[in-house]
Amino acid sequence: MASGFQRRSVRPGKNSGSDATSVSKEFQGDLEDMPDWAKPSPEELEAQAAGESAKRDRAAQRASQRAAAPAMPAGSTSRTIASFSEQPAKPGSIEELRAAMEQIVAAPAPAKPSKQERREAREAREARKAARQAGEPEELSDDQWREKARGILLRQLTASDKTAKQLKDKLLENECPEDIADEVIDRYAEINLVDDERFAKSWVVARARSRGLARGAIKRELRTKGVDDELAAEALEQIDDEAEEQRARELVRAKLRPESMGADRDKALRRLVGMLGRKGYNGGMAFKVAREEWEERFGNRY
Secondary structure, eight states, X not given: OOXXXXXXXXXXXXXXXXXXXXXXXXXXXXXXXXOGGGSOOHHHHXXXXXXXXXXXXXXXXXXXXXHHXXXXXXXOOOOOOOOGGGSOOOOOXXXXXXXXXXXXXXXXXXXXXXXXXXHXXXXXXXXXXXXHHTTOOOOOOHHHHHHHHHHHHHHHHHHSOXXXXXXXXXXXXXXXXXXXXXXXXXXXXXXXXXOXXXXXXXXXXXXXXXXXXXXXXXXXXXXXXXXXXXXXXXHHTTSOHHHHHHHHHHHHXXXXXXXXXXXXXXXXXXXXXXXXXXXXXXXXXXXHHHHHHHHHHHTTOO
16 A cells, blocks of 8 residues: 555445445555545645654654653642743654653653542542531631632622622621631722622612612611611612602502502502502602592592
């Protein structure tokens, strides 16, 4: 067979009749036995030989680099990365390549962990698993706790903005030491990733718009999330009396759309006032808005 020739096989084709054939990557026979139409052209043979030669050169270079690399201590898992200036030159002959390969074969295999080492590693894994299942705190160094706390905070803040209290509660749930939790949160506050004032302002706008809550209800929510009353009052200034009453009227009009709400005035007013009260509106405003909107919607029809 010609040097560098890739063996091919001939099999019947599928698209050009019973006499059609196609060529696969390997030919199970000699080149001389291949049909003339299926034989590779001289250009194909030349390109294939060049590719195989380049592949052999790359393999020889990698083998030479491995042979020249310093031996690693037994049991070590670290890798040695040589700089470009320290890489050995490509072998210049077959003899040099053969010598490099012999060095690789003769090099001792990395030492395998002993039975004792494997048993100790397995027992350590089982102990950590049992501690997690029993709810015991992880035995981590302060630096490891800081790294874990940063990961928890980033996941929390990626989902949505949070107050410092919410983040601290999450860290304490994960058994993080309180002093490290405070330290990491303070650092995030310094770089503006945690900002209770920003949270309060955005929360007020969102809750008033999406849920129609009055200032009283929003203030209670902010307090449960750890926002102090001063910051909450400043954020609630975004809603004035006129805006709050307008939102209450919109809520009542939505409830008054069914005709059945006009059948019993007193019952309808009780339902409307109760709905506004649950959203934080004071009783005087709730009754006034409910009565005026009911009369506007149904008048004296009932």
